[in-house]
Amino acid sequence: MDQSETLPEIAHTHVSFQDGFALDCGVVLKRMDVAYRTYGTLNADRSNAVLVCHALTGDQYVAERQPVTGKEGWWEQVVGPGRPVDTNRFFVICANVLGGCMGSTGPRSPKDGEPGVPWGTDFPPVTIRDMVRAQQRLVAHLGITRLFAAIGGSMGGMQVLEWVATFPEQVFAAVPIATAAYHSAQNIAFNEVGRQAIFADPAWDGGRYWQSGQVPSRGLAVARMAAHITYMSEQALSRKFGRKLRSVTATGDVTLFGDMFEVESYLRYQGSNFVRRFDANSYLTITRAMDYFDLAAERDGDLAASFRAARTRFCIVSFSSDWLFPTAESRAVARALIGAGANVSFVEIASDKGHDAFLLDEPDFHRTLSGFLEGCAEHAGLAR
């Protein structure tokens, strides 16, 4: 793996806030950039805005070519003209999260007061709420006082829940998908494996890897490989790869690793692709934000209290084979919302594709999302 291949510098559409942004940890960012993309047209009364919140390794390029990888957007099946989140009807916004590496302020950004020096591991710890408050600054900057909907899966779903808890008047409809109100011990454990892999890469160099011109791509790739296992179900792995072997030695000599299982090859491919588009320190920062997420803890352990002020209509979606954010977690959120008197739809989509199902072709999920938004648009008095 090429350790010298750093992330390309790309100009991302962004807005800079220079008035000081106070983080939950107490640090004030003097300058905060929020990189974002929009799709569709904002209507005259600014009532058709849909915020899409991306997951851990996602970005703002929801429905267009990703400029680093050149691949199509990560949610083109869901967002676009005639899609469940129909850009002929809605004005879709997606921002790169605070702490990310696609143009929003994060560990790769120049440190406040030290131009030319990246934050690196000096970048302050951010929370899911910090990410949401940064998005809210963007939304306000775009002249929008209330989102028609906030939608997101996985860590994006955490942001959706946090949006409603923090800005209850500003979200008409919320769709948290394959997510939970807190990161479980198991989830934290997997994140920690990934972080340790990064720390163990000599090129990581205490987080100051820009000094050597090397990047800790081996560690980051291992982190991605471990995480990727958690995104898939056992059935999906068996179906795709089973125990199939491929030979890697040309000589035919029998060696311990002379053959490679298909699943190994797949994970290596996933790992090496990932490091070309992601920054290791960003990965550390964002996984930590997920680990700290616990919506109820912020309100004395009472999850329902987080939503008491909300008049938001919710659609909670889980997937039957998702063991990273299992249905039980979604059900707990649904029950807390019900306790708060909220209007809740809750659906578990039957799928064997694991956590990743929310990114894949799942017709029942797409029908659910589309119908829910349609019903909400009617209640919101949104013209077709």
Added chain:
Amino acid sequence: MNSIAKPAETRFVGKNMRLDLRLISEMIDPGARVLDIGSGDGSLIEYLFRTKGCDARGIEIDMAEVTRSVALGLPVMQGDADSDLMHYPDGAFDYVVLSRTLQAVERPREVLRQMLRIGTRAVVSFPNFGHWMVRWQLLRSGRMPNTATWNRQWYETPNIHPCTIQDFFDLCAADGYVVERWLAVDDAGSRSPWRRFPRLANLFGEQGLFLLRRA
């Protein structure tokens, strides 16, 4: 792309709705907050929203029905009467509806108690096990009745708590619920003419339909 039926032009519009659901909707005031337990394909909550402007929500155990309902824009959550009612706050609804499901829940008495905790009023319908045909079959054959309504073998029926109209009156009295309205309906859901005579209703009514409130 998936063809999504728009809520404005969906299937029901009253006439296709089960007749007993229409009788239930007659008991519900316009604009009320309603929870339909066992909302099925969502036709009652859709009808209540469209024709009466109700804030109508559903709980349904069958995930396929839930998915279908939500895809039609209806607020339905997957859950069941036995384990999900406890999560709702007191007095959250004006009406809580349980249609033809009471006999299939694990703890009917507790479900009723929860319904009247979270709702001011409860609308309950159930198939009447006291119907003459049921009595006659049991008497004649000595085996569990097999009728149009009670049509599953005893070892596989989901209807684990059958009761009669008289039984239900007794439970309401024992637990202090006021029966504001009641009627017996035939299998097609039309009213039967025995509203004043519970004993006759218990013999000839296929279903009991009750509007209850806390004393």
